Amino acid sequence: MALIVEKFGGSSVSNSERVKHVANIAAADYKRGDQVVMVVSAQGDTTDLLLKKAAEISSKASKRELDALMATGEQASAALMVIALEKLGCPAVSLCGWQVGIETDSTYGNARIQEVGTARLKAELAAGRIPVVAGFQGINYRNDITTIGRGGSDTTAVALAAALNADACKIYTDVDGVYSADPRDVKTAVKLYEIDYDEMLELATLGAKVLHNRAVEMAKRHGVKLEVLSSFQNHPGTKVREVTMEQKSISSVARDADVAAIRVNGLKTSEGKTSRLFSLLADKKVNVDMVFLRDGEEKSEVCFTVAQNNASTVVEVLCEHQEELMYEGFQVEEGVCKVSAVGLGMSSSAGVAAGIFEALYKARIPVKFITTSEIKVSILVNEEDGVKAAAAIHDLFF
Amino acid sequence: MALIVEKFGGSSVSNSERVKHVANIAAADYKRGDQVVMVVSAQGDTTDLLLKKAAEISSKASKRELDALMATGEQASAALMVIALEKLGCPAVSLCGWQVGIETDSTYGNARIQEVGTARLKAELAAGRIPVVAGFQGINYRNDITTIGRGGSDTTAVALAAALNADACKIYTDVDGVYSADPRDVKTAVKLYEIDYDEMLELATLGAKVLHNRAVEMAKRHGVKLEVLSSFQNHPGTKVREVTMEQKSISSVARDADVAAIRVNGLKTSEGKTSRLFSLLADKKVNVDMVFLRDGEEKSEVCFTVAQNNASTVVEVLCEHQEELMYEGFQVEEGVCKVSAVGLGMSSSAGVAAGIFEALYKARIPVKFITTSEIKVSILVNEEDGVKAAAAIHDLFF
Numbered sequence: 118m119a120l121i122v123e124k125f126g127g128s129s130v131s132n133s134e135r136v137k138h139v140a141n142i143a144a145a146d147y148k149r150g151d152q153v154v155m156v157v158s159a160q161g162d163t164t165d166l167l168l169k170k171a172a173e174i175s176s177k178a179s180k181r182e183l184d185a186l187m188a189t190g191e192q193a194s195a196a197l198m199v200i201a202l203e204k205l206g207c208p209a210v211s212l213c214g215w216q217v218g219i220e221t222d223s224t225y226g227n228a229r230i231q232e233v234g235t236a237r238l239k240a241e242l243a244a245g246r247i248p249v250v251a252g253f254q255g256i257n258y259r260n261d262i263t264t265i266g267r268g269g270s271d272t273t274a275v276a277l278a279a280a281l282n283a284d285a286c287k288i289y290t291d292v293d294g295v296y297s298a299d300p301r302d303v304k305t306a307v308k309l310y311e312i313d314y315d316e317m318l319e320l321a322t323l324g325a326k327v328l329h330n331r332a333v334e335m336a337k338r339h340g341v342k343l344e345v346l347s348s349f350q351n352h353p354g355t356k357v358r359e360v361t362m363e364q365k366s367i368s369s370v371a372r373d374a375d376v377a378a379i380r381v382n383g384l385k386t387s388e389g390k391t392s393r394l395f396s397l398l399a400d401k402k403v404n405v406d407m408v409f410l411r412d413g414e415e416k417s418e419v420c421f422t423v424a425q426n427n428a429s430t431v432v433e434v435l436c437e438h439q440e441e442l443m444y445e446g447f448q449v450e451e452g453v454c455k456v457s458a459v460g461l462g463m464s465s466s467a468g469v470a471a472g473i474f475e476a477l478y479k480a481r482i483p484v485k486f487i488t489t490s491e492i493k494v495s496i497l498v499n500e501e502d503g504v505k506a507a508a509a510i511h512d513l514f515f
Numbered sequence: 516m517a518l519i520v521e522k523f524g525g526s527s528v529s530n531s532e533r534v535k536h537v538a539n540i541a542a543a544d545y546k547r548g549d550q551v552v553m554v555v556s557a558q559g560d561t562t563d564l565l566l567k568k569a570a571e572i573s574s575k576a577s578k579r580e581l582d583a584l585m586a587t588g589e590q591a592s593a594a595l596m597v598i599a600l601e602k603l604g605c606p607a608v609s610l611c612g613w614q615v616g617i618e619t620d621s622t623y624g625n626a627r628i629q630e631v632g633t634a635r636l637k638a639e640l641a642a643g644r645i646p647v648v649a650g651f652q653g654i655n656y657r658n659d660i661t662t663i664g665r666g667g668s669d670t671t672a673v674a675l676a677a678a679l680n681a682d683a684c685k686i687y688t689d690v691d692g693v694y695s696a697d698p699r700d701v702k703t704a705v706k707l708y709e710i711d712y713d714e715m716l717e718l719a720t721l722g723a724k725v726l727h728n729r730a731v732e733m734a735k736r737h738g739v740k741l742e743v744l745s746s747f748q749n750h751p752g753t754k755v756r757e758v759t760m761e762q763k764s765i766s767s768v769a770r771d772a773d774v775a776a777i778r779v780n781g782l783k784t785s786e787g788k789t790s791r792l793f794s795l796l797a798d799k800k801v802n803v804d805m806v807f808l809r810d811g812e813e814k815s816e817v818c819f820t821v822a823q824n825n826a827s828t829v830v831e832v833l834c835e836h837q838e839e840l841m842y843e844g845f846q847v848e849e850g851v852c853k854v855s856a857v858g859l860g861m862s863s864s865a866g867v868a869a870g871i872f873e874a875l876y877k878a879r880i881p882v883k884f885i886t887t888s889e890i891k892v893s894i895l896v897n898e899e900d901g902v903k904a905a906a907a908i909h910d911l912f913f
Contacts, residue, residue: 133571189587196584
C-alpha cells in the first residue's frame, strides 16, 4: 500500500466534466488499495475572475484581502472534487490550508511554507478517506489566510508529500511530461522518462513551464519523488528524482525567445561598476541571466540578458546612473533568443561545448554569446535562428 | 461612541457598484466615531451558482461539502467589502466564521450557533479596524465549516451583536422596513417605525420575508435592538424591540397565498387519530398551520392548512394510512389564501375578531375559517378575495 500525493492544476479541473474525469484517476488508485491525498488548484480562470472583481472596486487592494479572496477558488474546487469522489463511492473530505495546518510566513501573495501539520491528514487517511486539500494557500501566525504565489499548488503538493513521507508526488497537468526539446520546435524531440532535480530546476528556470521552481527545490531538499504527467492522457509521465546512474551528457534542449540582450561599453568591472549596476537592477527586481564580461585597458564591456519586459527598466537604470557608472554607451538587442542544453553528464563529458559550436557552425547559425555552468550550456542567437539552433543541438545528442 | 453591527444581504452587495455603495454607509458611521462590525452575505446569486456547479457533478452531494462550497461566497464578499472600505480610508479586515470563532453544532446546512468568540473582533475594534465578517457560516467541534441555513446572515449579525453587547444591530436589505400591510396589496399601508419582537416573529412566520425568524428569536432572547432598513434608500427603517407602551391593537396585516387547505371527514380526535395524523405529517417535515377541528357523534372533521408544495405529501400520507386513521374522506382546496392581523394589543382589545368578521361581511368576502392566538388572527378566504380582505382589515385599524 503506497501513499501518493496527486496534484491537479487549473486546466485539469476547469469544469464539471474535468472534475469528474480526474476524480476517476484518484479513485482508481484508491480502489487499488493506495492511500491518496489530492491537491487541487482553482477551476480554470477563477483566480483571474476574482482578481478582476477586486480591480473593479479598487486598484490598490491590500494583499491580505486579495489572498482571502483568491483562496476561495481552491476551497470551492476541493469541495467539488469531494462531491465527485463521493459519487464514485470513495469517502473523501475537503480541507483548506488552515484545516490541514499549512503554516506560512506573512508575505501575503507570495508566502513561504514553514510547517505542515499532519494530524488531520493522518486521521482522515486512517479513516479510509481521501483528503482533498485546497492548494496554493496557508495561514500565518495571526490565523490569517495567505497564498504562496503563482503555481503554488505544486509547492503545496510537494510540502504535503514531504511532511507525510509519501511514496510519490504526482503532478497532473495539461502536458504529458518533460521533453528533450519543445516538440513544436524539434520534431525529433523525445519524452524523458526520468530527469534529475537539478536538470529540472534549470529547465524550469529556462521557461519550460511544466513545474514550479520552488516545488522542484523543495522536492530535492526532502527527496520527494516527483512525477509530471497528463490528466488528459493515460501515459506514463516524467519522473523527477536523484539520478545516480551514468547517463548521456544532455537531457533536454530548451528555447526561450522572451529575451533581450544589453551590451554596455566601457563599464569597468575592476572598479566595481558591474556589481554596482547589477545591484541597482536587483533593487528593481530585474533578474539578470546570461552574463559575459571583458575588462581591459583598451576595451571594457558587459553583456547580459534579461526578460523582454525588463528591458525598459534596464534602460531607465542605465540612464539615471550614467554619471556614477561611468560607461560610454549601451545597446539593447531585442530580436534574440536563448537556446540551452541541460544535462548532468555535461560536466564530465569533454567537448560538449565544442560539439555545440561545431553543430551551429555547420548549420550556419551565428552565435552571439555563450555561457556555461556545470550542467547547462546557453547560447544566444538571432531570434529567427532559434528553432534551427535547438534542432541542431538536439540532433547532436539524440 | 456606539458599537453597531451592520448586516448587508445578497442584493445589497450584488455587484461592485453595490459593494462600493454600502461600504460608504459603514464608512460614514465609522468616520462619525462609531465602532462598526459588518456582516455580509454572498453576492447576488453566487450561492445558487455554486449549488448548480455541485448539481452538475452529483445530485447527492454531502452536506459537509456543500457547506464548504457555499461558505466561499460570503468569504469572497467580505474580502471585496474590505477592499472597498480600504479605498475609502477605513482600515478593515475580513474574517471568516472560523477566524471569529463562530462555533456551531454539526447539522451541516442548518447548523445552530452555540458560541461566539469575541477576542479577535475586540482586538480588531481596539486597533481601529472595521471587522467584516462572512455571514451564514461557522465551524463545528471538528474544525469543519458549517452553514446556518437560508437567511443565516441575519442570525450571524444578531449573534455577534449579542456577544459583543452591541448598541444596535442594523439589518440592511432591499426593503425599507416593515409595513402595516404589503404596499402592493394595500395602498394605504404605512411603515411601522417600531414593532415588538413577538409581532415581528409572527410576521416573519407569515411570510413577510424581511427578517429571518431565528434572528428575531435570538434578538428577543438577548435583548438585541434590531433595525430593518434599506441599503438603497437613506430612510429610517423599522426598529424591532421590546415594546412596553400602550399601542394600537393591530400592527400589521399580512397575506399569504402559498396555502392549501385540507379537510378530513370522520377523523376522530377523541380516539387519538388527529394527533396520529399530525405526527405522521411531522415525520415528513410538513408544517401544519391553521387548525380547526370538530369532534362529535354525528360528524367529526379536521381542517388545516399547509404550504402548497406540501399538499401532495399530505395526500400521500392520508392514502397510505387510511385504514389506521379510519377517516371517511378528504378534500384538498388549493385556491385559498390566508390573511392575518398581528398586534400585541389584540389580546387586551375586545372585539378585534368581531370587527374583522364585520369588515369582511360588509365587503362580501366569505370566510372559510378563522384561528386566533394571543397576538394574531388568521382567516382563510378564497384566493381572489385575498387582497380585498387584507385591505378591508387594514382600513379597519389604520
